[in-house]
Amino acid sequence: MPARKVITAEDIKPFIPQLQSRELTRAQLAAQLGVCLPTLRREIKALGIEVPTKRNERPLHERLLELFTQEELQTLTQYEVSQRLNLKQPNVARAMTKLGIKRNDVYGNTQRDELCEQVASYIMEHGGYVQSTIKKLGLKVYRNAVYDYCKARNIDLRPYRFAHRRYGSWLTLPCIAETAYNCDYKVKAVCTKCGTVHYPQLVNLKRGVSTQCLDCASKERRSGNSSRSVRCVTTDETFKSVRSLANSIGVSYQTMLAVLKRDGLFEHDGLRYRLD
Numbered sequence: 001m002p003a004r005k006v007i008t009a010e011d012i013k014p015f016i017p018q019l020q021s022r023e024l025t026r027a028q029l030a031a032q033l034g035v036c037l038p039t040l041r042r043e044i045k046a047l048g049i050e051v052p053t054k055r056n057e058r059p060l061h062e063r064l065l066e067l068f069t070q071e072e073l074q075t076l077t078q079y080e081v082s083q084r085l086n087l088k089q090p091n092v093a094r095a096m097t098k099l100g101i102k103r104n105d106v107y108g109n110t111q112r113d114e115l116c117e118q119v120a121s122y123i124m125e126h127g128g129y130v131q132s133t134i135k136k137l138g139l140k141v142y143r144n145a146v147y148d149y150c151k152a153r154n155i156d157l158r159p160y161r162f163a164h165r166r167y168g169s170w171l172t173l174p175c176i177a178e179t180a181y182n183c184d185y186k187v188k189a190v191c192t193k194c195g196t197v198h199y200p201q202l203v204n205l206k207r208g209v210s211t212q213c214l215d216c217a218s219k220e221r222r223s224g225n226s227s228r229s230v231r232c233v234t235t236d237e238t239f240k241s242v243r244s245l246a247n248s249i250g251v252s253y254q255t256m257l258a259v260l261k262r263d264g265l266f267e268h269d270g271l272r273y274r275l276d
Contacts, residue, residue, distance in 0.1 A: 005035050009047050012040075016049055060087070061095035073101055079142075115141040116149035120157060127163040127172070162187045162202060168211025168261075169193045170200065177202070191216055208258035229276040230260070238276065245273065 011033060018024035030040040064073065067085070078096065082089040119133050119141065128136075130143045150157055159174040162185065166172075175188035178199070185202045191213035204210040212220075230239045239245040242260065246253040249268055256273075259266045266273045 005039075007033055007035055007039070007043055009043070012043055012047065019044075020050075059095070059098075060091060061098040064092075064095055064099065073099065112141060112145060113149060115139050116146045119146050120150055120155055123157050123160050124174075125164065127160050127165055127174075129161060130157065167205035168208065169213075169216065170205055170211065172205075173197070207255075208262050209254055211258060211261065230273050231276045233265075233272040233274050235271065239273075242275075 012029075015024060015029050019026065019029065026040055026044070027037055030037045033040065064081070068076070068081070073081070073096065078089050078092045081087075081096075082092045085092070118137065119130060119139065122128075122137060123130065123133050130146050134141060134143060134146070149155075158176050162177055163172050163174040167189075169192050170189045171192055173188040173190060177185035177187050180186045180201055183203075186199045187202050187205070188197065189200055189205070190197050193212055193216045196213055196215070198213055200210050228241070230242055230245045231237070232239075239248070242257050243253050246256045251268060256266050260273070260275050264274060
């Protein structure tokens with residue numbers, strides 16, 4: 001473990017006038033000296049030197065009234081105010097709250113509602129999460145604004161989180177997913193081959209382990225579609241079925257069949273296999 005860098009009073013004293021005049025912050029000085037901020041604070045305290053902890057003594061909400069008119073504060077978004085002043089948005093939000101300007105007042109305009117409606121409509125039609133949908137659509141709106149918009153209109157987006165996605169013959173449907181094991185869900189899905197509705201596990205759908213309902217899989221096996229021969233592309237050896245190959249090399253039959261159907265090739269121990 002590297003030794004901790006040691007600084008002395010002689011290292012700090014040349015910068016004291018700049019610290020007291022706010023030309024230099026303690027964080028900037030710590031970076032310049034190559035030490036962490038707590039170490040610098042401790043050494044400054046040991047010297048008995050008082051350094052201003054804030055660049056501005058006056059509260060932010062008072063400075064906002066000097067920098068902006070009341071009408072501007074009512075129409076500008078918190079993000080726009082924070083960008084103009086180079087401040088963090090939560091600080092601006094607290095200052096506006098002290099002035100009695102609620103977030104809904106700042107964001108409650110027609111343009112914001114149109115963007116939120118666009119996000120909610122897309123999720124209900126295509127599924128997905130709020131943040132990822134905003135990024136996908138390239139919109140400039142905060143997810144909390146979308147949540148507030150939906151809450152005010154009794155719109156519940158939770159059933160559409162995993163909805164409208166295709167996994168093989170499965171088509172997921174809107175529902176509130178039930179937790180299954182760790183980091184997995186049971187989702188409502190319809191098998192498009194037979195039209196029956198089931199609740200498969202999401203991880204099995206994503207991995208391609210489950211591509212259809214059990215009845216359709218049984219019919220497919222009985223019809224011989226899953227008993228096609230498999231050929232090793234590398235050695236040109238032929239196996240009479242996927243199951244016989246899976247048993248011979250010691251891998252899961254379901255996994256091998258799913259990969260062969262999805263990618264057309266299955267690789268194992270440097271060998272490549274293809275449906276004949």
